[in-house]
Structures are given as structure tokens and as C-alpha cells.
Amino acid sequence: MMRRRMRYIIEHPDRMLELTQEHVWLVAISVLIAMLIGIPIGILITRLRWLEGSVIGVTGVLYTVPSLALFSVLMPYTGLGARTVIIALVLYSLLAIVRNTVTGIDEVPRPTLDAARGMGMTGSQRLLLVELPLALPVILAGVRLATVAAIGIATVGALLGAGGLGQLIFDGIARGSTDRIVAGAISASVLALVADWALAQLGGRLRRDVQIAGR
Amino acid sequence: MITLEHVSKTFTSHGQTVTAVDDVSLEVGEGELHVLIGPSGSGKTTTMRMINCLETPTGGRITVDGRDVQTMNVVDLRRGIGYVIQQGGLFPHFTVADNVAVVPRLLGWPRQKRRQRAEELLALVGLPPELFADRYPRQLSGGQQQRVGVARALAADPPIVLMDEPFGAVDPITRKQLQRELRRIQAEVRKTIVFVTHDIAEAFLLGDRIVLMAEGRIVQNATPADLLRNPADPFVTSFIGEDRGLRSLRFTSLAELAGPAPPGARPNGMILPGTLSILDAGRELAAHRDAAGDGIWVGDTTGQPIGYLTFQQFATVLGESLGDDAETPHDETAHAIHH
Ligand SMILES: Nc1ncnc2c1ncn2[C@@H]1O[C@H](COP(=O)(O)OP(=O)(O)OP(=O)(O)O)[C@@H](O)[C@H]1O
Ligand SMILES: [Mg+2]
Numbered sequence: 001m002m003r004r005r006m007r008y009i010i011e012h013p014d015r016m017l018e019l020t021q022e023h024v025w026l027v028a029i030s031v032l033i034a035m036l037i038g039i040p041i042g043i044l045i046t047r048l049r050w051l052e053g054s055v056i057g058v059t060g061v062l063y064t065v066p067s068l069a070l071f072s073v074l075m076p077y078t079g080l081g082a083r084t085v086i087i088a089l090v091l092y093s094l095l096a097i098v099r100n101t102v103t104g105i106d107e108v109p110r111p112t113l114d115a116a117r118g119m120g121m122t123g124s125q126r127l128l129l130v131e132l133p134l135a136l137p138v139i140l141a142g143v144r145l146a147t148v149a150a151i152g153i154a155t156v157g158a159l160l161g162a163g164g165l166g167q168l169i170f171d172g173i174a175r176g177s178t179d180r181i182v183a184g185a186i187s188a189s190v191l192a193l194v195a196d197w198a199l200a201q202l203g204g205r206l207r208r209d210v211q212i213a214g215r
Numbered sequence: 216m217i218t219l220e221h222v223s224k225t226f227t228s229h230g231q232t233v234t235a236v237d238d239v240s241l242e243v244g245e246g247e248l249h250v251l252i253g254p255s256g257s258g259k260t261t262t263m264r265m266i267n268c269l270e271t272p273t274g275g276r277i278t279v280d281g282r283d284v285q286t287m288n289v290v291d292l293r294r295g296i297g298y299v300i301q302q303g304g305l306f307p308h309f310t311v312a313d314n315v316a317v318v319p320r321l322l323g324w325p326r327q328k329r330r331q332r333a334e335e336l337l338a339l340v341g342l343p344p345e346l347f348a349d350r351y352p353r354q355l356s357g358g359q360q361q362r363v364g365v366a367r368a369l370a371a372d373p374p375i376v377l378m379d380e381p382f383g384a385v386d387p388i389t390r391k392q393l394q395r396e397l398r399r400i401q402a403e404v405r406k407t408i409v410f411v412t413h414d415i416a417e418a419f420l421l422g423d424r425i426v427l428m429a430e431g432r433i434v435q436n437a438t439p440a441d442l443l444r445n446p447a448d449p450f451v452t453s454f455i456g457e458d459r460g461l462r463s464l465r466f467t468s469l470a471e472l473a474g475p476a477p478p479g480a481r482p483n484g485m486i487l488p489g490t491l492s493i494l495d496a497g498r499e500l501a502a503h504r505d506a507a508g509d510g511i512w513v514g515d516t517t518g519q520p521i522g523y524l525t526f527q528q529f530a531t532v533l534g535e536s537l538g539d540d541a542e543t544p545h546d547e548t549a550h551a552i553h554h
Contacts, residue, residue, distance in 0.1 A: 109304075110302075111300055111301075111302035111303060111304035112304055112305075112306060112307065114269060114300055114304055115298075115300050115304030115305070115306070116306070117269060117293070118267060118269055118293055118298040118300060118304075119293065119294070119298065119317050119318050119321065119367075120289075120290050120291070120292075120293035120294035120295075120318065120321055121290075121321060122290055125321065129306075130306060133308050134307065134308060
């Protein structure tokens, strides 16, 4: 039974590879953009504390909007295609990345920060030499959360013609082909597991490097 | 030279105000080491942190080399002041050598020179560089981390050093070595040092002056000898006397310590019997605040002078003995663990 359901994957390796690549690309580019926006916003919040409530609030609300609803809100402005999906994925990823950046920096031990100031580091030296390196494992945990979520949400993006593994699922639904649905769903899940595992490994290594006694 | 003129600091947290430092005036001369000592929460750390602008005074003025610290560039000010932080505060993601060399790095020293300096200082604080330079702080014991903190403060050879309980977590034997080392460095290069401790013996051993604080105020600011001879009030006496280390001083007599009398000098009235313990001699001195001269005459049982002990020697001995005594319980513990 299972073997038969996997038939599509086995018989169309090229197609599988192509869709997986599309999917990875969608997610990677979105999470990357979210990092480029979210990490600076997180840093800004630790400097201008009054921003915290509203920024975390807005990204939090964004996070709870169902993906189809978000797509349909964006579509009138951004049209069909990968662009809309990427924008939506960026918006979804922001919460985890901003929040973890703030948490990571907040968790830098007080004496360590005091030492950085006491040694005469400037604000930017403190950020680059102390705060960001020490916050990195926590930021990476946010990236990991965002990535796994984005891999799932990106499947829905196929509805907008953005491609990716969701394509198989919707093709399967349209043609009544369970094989395709299974192929799409399983591949997306495996992709999420692999990404989760890989980022966890990376995070573990980083954490070991910056481990703080007693933290 | 560091001066504090009527400096105060109040913190406000959760609607409550705490006066951490209350009208403190202090003058630490070039090349002097002043010890701040006093009960927990008496404002020692806060006083120290206002000197390198980690806290802003709510009243008064602080100058370093004649310049008001508030008007100085904080980054330059801090790079010129070594700082040993109470809780260690090492950078967990830097190796020990990189931690030590952090100020030289900020000052733009070349890599080679930084490394060399770090190794030099690690050796100085008793951490062989070949064993420790490339480790991370978490791979060090608390006492070893503290020593790295001391090395870090000295790395760029700052003329001023603030040391907040730098040897608090170091075992008594190593602490003694570090104290001697600091005294040696101090005799050679004469830095201007503010040193916080809870250890009265350490204060006597290292301080040119001892500043005793309580509840944010200075209770007494005196040389170690004067502190013994003229304690300002019962609090000072009790603070000096309450230290458990003083027990050992019951078993050391004045006669054991007295040196020959200075030629030509004559006893000036008070002659303490040589059989008196150091502890009792200290009490006796406290009771006779007006005792003249710069030392104590020691006599035999008949009251004939047999020797002389300067107040400075007395203070140093007190410091040394207290340190020795502190080792005893530790050694017993070590013994108990090994068996
Ligand atoms: N950032 C702060 N906010 C509020 N109160 C503070 C702050 N820093 C210090 N205090 C308070 O100021 C007082 C003096 O603290 P300080 O750290 O200077 O004491 P200390 O003499 O160094 O004590 P210890 O020997 O325990 O290190 C304490 O009552 C403390 O609770
Ligand atoms: Mg303190």
C-alpha cells in the first residue's frame, strides 16, 4: 500500500527534484529577507524599548492570520506568483526572528555587558563583539522555527502559481491522484524535518561555542 | 589622582528610592591604593562604578587627573582605567587570551603584540599561558576566572585600576600569592588603585588607606595603622574585631613580633607587656587613642622595654596573620575531601 503510494516519487525523480528546489528557494529567500529585516528590528527594540509592544504586537497578529487570508489580502497589490508568496512568508517569519533577536540580546548576562562597557567598548563594538555573538544561538532558534513554519506555509503558495511541492498536492486534488498528494505532502514534511535537524545541528555547535557557565 | 566631592547616588526602582552612596568625599592620590571595605550593600561597588561612569552620580563631582569625568569621553576614560568586575564578567565566547587582550584590541594593538602581552599577564597571575591561553572561560574554575579578570584589567597598562573584590573566589593560598604579587607590582609601578574587599586582612595588607563604608557613607578613612589606633567609633572596632580571622591573633604575642627599639628613642609612657596577644594589644590601642608616636613599646613582665613595633608593622602583621588564619579551615576542608 505504502509502496504503491510512493510510486509517483520513484517514477518522477526529476520532477520531484525540480519542485523541491523551487520549494527550498522560496523558503530560503523568504527567511533570508526576514532575517535581514527582523534582526535589525530586534536590535532596534533592545535600544528603543518603547517599540517593543507595538512591533511584537503587529508581528504577532500577522503570525495568526491564516495563510490563504493573507494571500488574498496581498494579491490585489502584488498579483499572482512567487512574489506574493515570498512577501507572505517574510511576514510570517518576522515574529520568530524579531522576538528571538530581542530575547537573545536580553539574555546576555549583566556582568558580561558591564565588562564590555567598562573595558571601553563603543555601542557598536558591544553589539558586534559581544551582544550579537552571544545572542546568535537564540536568533538561530528563531530562524529554525520560522524555516519549519515557512516550509509548511509555502505549500499553499502553489495556489498562486509559485510552484514548489504544494504544486503536487493541488495537481493531485484536481486530478484525483492520491499518489501526487502523498508525494507532495511527504516530501514537504521530510524537507521540514531535514531543515529542522540541520539548523538544530548548527545551533548546537554555536551554543557549545558560546556556552555560558550557569546560564 | 581620583577625587570624589560630596558624591551621592540614589537608585529608583519600582517606586522605591535607595540611597546607595551618600555624600562620599574621597581623594586617591597618584600611585596610592585605597581599599573600600564595609558590609554588603554599603555602596562600595556603586562608588567604584561612578569613577568609570558605569553609574552617573545623582549629586557631587568626580574628577580623574583634575578633569570632571562627566565631561570626558566615556570610551577614552574607560580604556584608560582597568576594571576588575565583581562577578568576573569574562566574555564567554572569547578565549582566555582574547579576554585578557580585549582593551589592547580596542586600542588597535597588532595581533602579535596582543598575544604576547596576554601571555605575560597570564603568567603574572599564576595561570601558565601554555595551559590556559586558548581555553574558554567556562573551562576555568571561579578563582581562575577571577585571575583572568585581573589580568584583563592590567593588559593595557592603565595608570588607574578599579578592582571589585578581585580575589574573592580565589583559594586562600593563591589569594595570598596574588596579594603579594599585587603588592610587588604596586611597589614597582605605582598604579592608582581603588580596591574593594570584604576581607579585613586583605585591606590591612594592601591598603595605603582603608575606607570603611556603611549604608552609603564613609565611616572612617584612615591609614591601616590609624584605623587600629584610632577607630572612629564602635562600629569600626567591631568591624575590625568581628573578623573570625582575629582568633589566631590570640595566640601570637607582641614579644614575638617586636623588633629592636629605634636607637635613641625612649618609651613615651605606654609600654605594653610582651606577653599580650596581638588581639589584646589592638584592643588596648583602641582604648588609648591618644597614644603618641608611630608605634608600640613592648616590655617584659617588669615593664622594662624590650622592643618596639611600628603601627605600620603592626597593621601588616595583622593583615598577614589574618590571611594565614583564613587558610586553616580551608586546609581542613581539603583534608576532609581527600580522605
Ligand atoms: N542598579 C541598581 N538599582 C537599584 N539599586 C541598586 C542598584 N545597584 C545597587 N543598588 C543598591 O545600592 C546599594 C549599594 O549597592 P552596592 O552594590 O554598591 O553595594 P556593595 O557595597 O558593593 O555590596 P557587596 O559587598 O554586596 O558587593 C544596595 O542597597 C543595592 O541594592
Ligand atoms: Mg559590590
